[in-house]
Amino acid sequence: MALRIRLARFGAKKRPYYRLVVTNNESPRDGKFLEIVGSYDPNQDPAAVTVKEELLALWMSRGATPTDTVASLLKKRGAPAAAASAD
Numbered sequence: 001m002a003l004r005i006r007l008a009r010f011g012a013k014k015r016p017y018y019r020l021v022v023t024n025n026e027s028p029r030d031g032k033f034l035e036i037v038g039s040y041d042p043n044q045d046p047a048a049v050t051v052k053e054e055l056l057a058l059w060m061s062r063g064a065t066p067t068d069t070v071a072s073l074l075k076k077r078g079a080p081a082a083a084a085s086a087d
Contacts, residue, residue: 003064
């Protein structure tokens with residue numbers, strides 16, 4: 001089972017809100033997930049990204065890889081686990 005850290009969309013129409021979730025790579029975008037590791041709110045200025053650092057590090061040590069979008073969000077935020085995944 002390949003694990004991915006990716007965005008799951010929530011919120012109303014034209015008011016998106018995303019959660020950073022750990023999921024099987026075959027699950028649908030808003031489908032079943034294993035755990036929530038953070039959130040991303042693009043409606044705020046600047047966009048708000050919150051991450052549970054301990055959970056992110058735990059899942060990355062278990063082999064979860066972030067998608068390109070999540071990796072760029074983590075890199076902009078300066079998350080320590082993102083530096084390991086960006087290489």
